[in-house]
Amino acid sequence: MDLNYKATELSLALPGTDDSPELNTTTTSTPIKTNKRGSPEMGPSAAGESKSAPRAKAQVVGWPPVRSYRRNALQGKKVEPEMGSGMFVKVSMDGAPYLRKIDLKVYKSYGELMKSLEGMFACIIGLYNEKEGYNGSKHAATYEDKDGDWMLVGDVPWEMFVTSCKRLRIMKGCEARGLEL
Amino acid sequence: MGFPEEVLEHVFSFITSHTDRNVVSLVCKSWYEIERWCRRRIFVGNCYAVSPAMMIRRFPEVRSVELKGKPHFADFNLVPDGWGGYFYPWICEMARAYPWLEEIKLKRMVVTDDNLELISKSFKNFKVLVLSSCEGFSTHGLAAIAANCRNLRELDLRESEVEDLSGHWLSHFPDSCTSLQSLNMSCLSSEVSFSALQRLIARSPNLKTLRLNRAVPLEKLSTLLRRAPQLVELGTGAYSAEIRPDVYANLTEAFSRCKEVKGLSGFWDVLPSYLPAIYSVCSRLTSLNLSYATIQSPDVTKIITQCPNLQSLSVLDYIEDTGLNALSLSCKDLRELRVFPSDPFVANANVSLTEQGLVAVSEGCSKLQSVLYFCRQMSNSALTTIAKNRPNLTCFRLCILEPRAPDYLTFEPLDVGFGAIVEHCKQLQRLSLSGLLTDRVFEYIGKWAKKLEMLSIAFAGDSDLGLHHVLSGCDSLRKLEIRDCPFGDKALLANVSKLETMRSLWMSSCSVSLGACKRLSQKMPRLNVEVIDEQGDLDSRPDNCHVEKLYIYRTVAGPRFDMPSFIRTMDQNPTYRS
Numbered sequence: 001m002d003l004n005y006k007a008t009e010l011s012l013a014l015p016g017t018d019d020s021p022e023l024n025t026t027t028t029s030t031p032i033k034t035n036k037r038g039s040p041e042m043g044p045s046a047a048g049e050s051k052s053a054p055r056a057k058a059q060v061v062g063w064p065p066v067r068s069y070r071r072n073a074l075q076g077k078k079v080e081p082e083m084g085s086g087m088f089v090k091v092s093m094d095g096a097p098y099l100r101k102i103d104l105k106v107y108k109s110y111g112e113l114m115k116s117l118e119g120m121f122a123c124i125i126g127l128y129n130e131k132e133g134y135n136g137s138k139h140a141a142t143y144e145d146k147d148g149d150w151m152l153v154g155d156v157p158w159e160m161f162v163t164s165c166k167r168l169r170i171m172k173g174c175e176a177r178g179l180e181l
Numbered sequence: 182m183g184f185p186e187e188v189l190e191h192v193f194s195f196i197t198s199h200t201d202r203n204v205v206s207l208v209c210k211s212w213y214e215i216e217r218w219c220r221r222r223i224f225v226g227n228c229y230a231v232s233p234a235m236m237i238r239r240f241p242e243v244r245s246v247e248l249k250g251k252p253h254f255a256d257f258n259l260v261p262d263g264w265g266g267y268f269y270p271w272i273c274e275m276a277r278a279y280p281w282l283e284e285i286k287l288k289r290m291v292v293t294d295d296n297l298e299l300i301s302k303s304f305k306n307f308k309v310l311v312l313s314s315c316e317g318f319s320t321h322g323l324a325a326i327a328a329n330c331r332n333l334r335e336l337d338l339r340e341s342e343v344e345d346l347s348g349h350w351l352s353h354f355p356d357s358c359t360s361l362q363s364l365n366m367s368c369l370s371s372e373v374s375f376s377a378l379q380r381l382i383a384r385s386p387n388l389k390t391l392r393l394n395r396a397v398p399l400e401k402l403s404t405l406l407r408r409a410p411q412l413v414e415l416g417t418g419a420y421s422a423e424i425r426p427d428v429y430a431n432l433t434e435a436f437s438r439c440k441e442v443k444g445l446s447g448f449w450d451v452l453p454s455y456l457p458a459i460y461s462v463c464s465r466l467t468s469l470n471l472s473y474a475t476i477q478s479p480d481v482t483k484i485i486t487q488c489p490n491l492q493s494l495s496v497l498d499y500i501e502d503t504g505l506n507a508l509s510l511s512c513k514d515l516r517e518l519r520v521f522p523s524d525p526f527v528a529n530a531n532v533s534l535t536e537q538g539l540v541a542v543s544e545g546c547s548k549l550q551s552v553l554y555f556c557r558q559m560s561n562s563a564l565t566t567i568a569k570n571r572p573n574l575t576c577f578r579l580c581i582l583e584p585r586a587p588d589y590l591t592f593e594p595l596d597v598g599f600g601a602i603v604e605h606c607k608q609l610q611r612l613s614l615s616g617l618l619t620d621r622v623f624e625y626i627g628k629w630a631k632k633l634e635m636l637s638i639a640f641a642g643d644s645d646l647g648l649h650h651v652l653s654g655c656d657s658l659r660k661l662e663i664r665d666c667p668f669g670d671k672a673l674l675a676n677v678s679k680l681e682t683m684r685s686l687w688m689s690s691c692s693v694s695l696g697a698c699k700r701l702s703q704k705m706p707r708l709n710v711e712v713i714d715e716q717g718d719l720d721s722r723p724d725n726c727h728v729e730k731l732y733i734y735r736t737v738a739g740p741r742f743d744m745p746s747f748i749r750t751m752d753q754n755p756t757y758r759s
Contacts, residue, residue: 062257062664063639064525064555064582065613069340069368073449073473074497074523092531097503098477099531 087162093121093139093170104162110154117141121170143168190219199224218242225249226684228266228290229709232738233274244283245309246275250290252687252732253637254662256314259689259730261715263745268292270743276303284309291315297322301329308360309335319344320371327353335363335390348373348396354381363390367416367447372396383408392416395449400428403435410438417447420474424454432458446470453480463487467514470495472521478504478532486511492548493517498534498555505538509545518542519553525582529557536563543570551576558589559616564598568605577602578613584640584665587617594618600625603633610657613637623647627654635660648672652679662687670697677704685734689713693731696724701733702751709736710751711744719749 087104100120107113123139141153143165153161153168184192193216196202206216222245225231236243250266268290275282282304292315300307307330312318320343326336327350348371354361361381366373371394378397382388388409397405397418406412422428432455436442442462451474466488471481472495481496482504491512498520500508508515520538524531536559543549549571559581568574588595595616603609603626610632614622618641626633627650634657642648648668651661653676661683669692673680680686680701695712702710712719713730740750 059526060584062254062259063584064522064580065257065639066522066525066555067256067340068258069342070472070521071525074475090531097479097501097533098499 089143089165089167091117091120091168091170093123094172096121102168104165109158110161113153114141117168117170123170139170139172141168142171186215189215193219197222221245222284223247227734227736228271229738229741230684230734230736233271235738237274237278241278242281243279244281245286246271246279246282246284247286247288248290249288252662252685253289253660254664254687254689255289259664261713261745261747264713264748265741265743266290267743268296272296272299272303276300280304281306283307284311286311286313287315288313289315291317292322293317294319294322294325298325298329301325306332308332311335311337311339312341313337314340314342316342320346320348320350320369324350324353327351327358328355331355331358332360333358334360336361337363337365338368339365341368343369345369345371347371351381352377356380356384359384359386361385362387363414364388365390365392365416366394367392369394370396375401379404379408385409386411388412390414392446393418395419395447398422399432399455400425403428403431406435406439411441412439413441414444414468415439415442415446416470417445419450420448420455421450421452422455424452429455429458433461437461440465442466444468444470448474451476451480456480456484459484460487464489466491468493472497472519475499475523482507488512490514495519495521497521497523498532499523500538501533502535502538502541503533505534506541509541513546514548515542515546516548517551518546518549520555521553522555522582525555528583536560539563540566540570543567547571548573550574553578553580555580555582557582558586559595559598560588560590561593561595561598561601562590564595565601568598568601572605573608574602574606575608576611577606577609578611578637579615580613581615584615585617586615594621596622596625600629603629608632611635614641615639617641619643620647620650623650627651630654631656633657636662638663638666640665642666642668645669645671649675652676658682659684661685663689663691665690667692670694673697673701674704677701680708680733681705681735683735685732687730687732689730691731692727694725695719695722695728698728698731698751699724702753706753707735707737709734709740711748712751713748715747717747719747 088101089104090099090101092099102116102120104113107116142150143153143161144167145151145164146166150169156164189212193202193205196205199222202216202220206213217239218241220240221243223236223240223243224247225236226249228248228250248268248271251260251264254260255264266289268287276299280303283306285300286309292312297318300310310326310333323343326333348369351373354377358381362385373396375397382391382405389412391405391409391412391414393405393416395418399418399420399422402417406415436459439462443465445459445462445466445468448471453476456476463484464487467490469485469488469491471484474481475497477499478501481500485491485494485504485508489511492514493516494508494512496504496519500520520534534556536556539552539554539556540563543566550573552574556579559579587593588598596619599614599618599622603612607629609630612626612630612633612635614637620643623642623646626636633655636651636655636658645668647666648663649672651658652672668688673693674697698710698712702708711732712728713732714728716729740753744750
């Protein structure tokens with residue numbers, strides 16, 4: 001019976017002298033590609049919020065290690081009624097210390113929505129249009145749709161927007177330019 | 182050694198730590214004998230390491246038993262249902278052997294209503310029941326405890342999963358029961374009878390700890406507080422109500438009377454307008470748990486800046502870096518910080534909490550020893566700064582939400598950063614790793630982490646060398662839990678004797694073969710090598726297939742027989758011993 005001693009040996013020789021192919025002891029091993037990697041022109045410091053297309057993660061069992069009673073306790077807070085009693089979505093603005101919530105059902109058009117947001121965050125948000133692009137305003141409104149993609153506010157008909165918008169984010173105008181492409 | 186027994190017994194009575202008592206018992210035969218007759222408290226870290234009969238045979242006069250069952254990763258649903266950890270065999274034997282038992286403390290065990298009823302009827306002087314992260318029982322079992330334990334001092338159900346049939350159990354405490362000092366029912370969802378609760382509190386003059394459940398309404402909290410101004414630890418119920426000046430005034434006044442309160446928790450569903458009601462107790466607070474409070478940074482900050490004596494804080498990441506900065510300036514006595522994620526499954530940060538918050542706290546809070554931190558980005562430089570700021574850390578658990586996330590500034594692995602942690606924090610006992618890590622981090626851990634007792638690894642490493650560094654280098658290692666790492670047979674089989682010096686090893690979604698499990702088991706008869714594989718048919722699998730999950734622990738009780746079909750203890754057949 002072959003007890004395969006070789007398989008039980010662990011050689012502690014210098015890295016590279018062991019014949020097992022899976023040993024990777026180089027210190028500058030390239031990081032495994034994750035969706036945290038930004039596009040080259042953004043530079044290393046851009047990792048984080050300004051990534052292209054942030055999306056919801058596929059859930060791995062038991063990760064992150066948060067106990068279910070904790071998750072459930074917070075889950076309860078997030079269940080928002082979508083029919084009848086309102087369609088509340090979170091609104092964040094880059095640089096603001098906390099988020100707001102608005103009821104999309106209250107508005108009839110993009111114009112009304114923008115006015116309300118401008119009042120809430122005391123900023124000027126422009127509406128993008130094909131001819132003028134961003135009309136020089138400092139901020140742009142974007143939203144996350146049902147697929148988890150980040151879209152520029154204003155492209156689709158209002159009714160379609162209301163049903164597909166999950167949350168809003170007011171970005172700095174320069175960053176929003178990437179979404180135009 | 183010429184002292185009479187009584188003198189030695191008296192001396193031993195001052196030795197309370199379990200490790201010290203174990204050492205005492207090894208001095209000589211007569212000390213072993215004296216010690217075992219006067220040992221009153223037993224701690225069994227793994228309920229399968231020893232049998233109840235063995236415990237009772239050696240220690241006949243025990244008053245307090247503490248047991249732990251399932252592996253820690255059971256908290257994150259990695260241990261399948263039916264795994265084990267049954268309290269049943271223990272209570273059966275203890276009910277007969279320890280009529281004077283006063284305390285039972287269980288963690289991650291399966292306890293049934295029958296077990297609870299047996300406890301309530303077997304021990305005339307029963308005082309303390311702590312069920313931490315347990316399951317398998319309902320409120321019927323609690324009713325039996327309430328009804329029958331005449332001298333109950335403590336009932337603590339922390340984080341247990343209870344089948345909540347009704348709140349009626351609380352009404353089973355008889356009017357004659359006035360001994361209650363501690364009640365933690367925060368994990369229950371049903372509403373208990375408020376008048377029964379009120380009367381129970383009113384007739385318990387020694388009640389020091391009261392943790393209510395979410396269903397106790399805020400409007401009624403002041404009524405309870407007024408009857409228990411001696412409380413030291415309070416857990417509120419839901420912390421919101423219709424905004425009414427009289428409710429607010431009553432609450433504020435009730436809190437101001439609680440001169441002994443040092444710890445606050447609860448705070449589900451917080452309505453910020455009601456927060457100022459607690460301000461009068463803030464200056465005395467040493468412990469604050471706001472980890473269910475979905476309040477934003479300014480509200481959190483407003484509270485903590487009024488708590489200069491705070492030693493332990495649990496919060497959600499809504500606190501953000503600004504709040505943590507304020508914490509670092511206001512709470513100079515802070516020992517423990519835990520920051521939980523508000524939205525763990527969303528890829529992008531919804532709050533501005535980064536590594537900077539933790540760096541700030543490490544700078545400002547010189548007594549900080551214990552950290553649990555969930556965040557979305559980390560850098561080697563931040564980790565190195567934290568390590569140099571706080572060499573007194575004893576527990577460092579970092580969870581970067583994205584598996585294998587690199588240093589967000591340099592895109593390199595976080596080996597160097599965690600290396601700095603283990604190098605500088607020489608008293609580190611517990612470490613949880615995350616982010617992108619190669620075998621190099623394990624080299625550092627094996628080299629520096631000599632006091633490390635518990636290590637948690639996920640999505641890390643490149644090869645068996647990583648695991649080998651840990652097993653061969655960490656002299657104090659007791660518990661090792663690993664998931665989703667490319668560790669296989671070599672490291673395990675090269676460190677078999679190490680495994681007997683540890684309490685347990687958990688490995689799931691790694692590269693350990695069935696054959697290696699068998700070989701390990703054959704080499705080490707005092708280990709139980711349990712393979713968990715829910716795909717079924719372990720008998721017909723080839724030796725080179727990888728096992729799903731593996732749990733190895735030392736034991737003097739031999740293989741267990743209470744396992745479901747998908748768990749198998751590897752055979753210790755001596756014919757094949759090499």
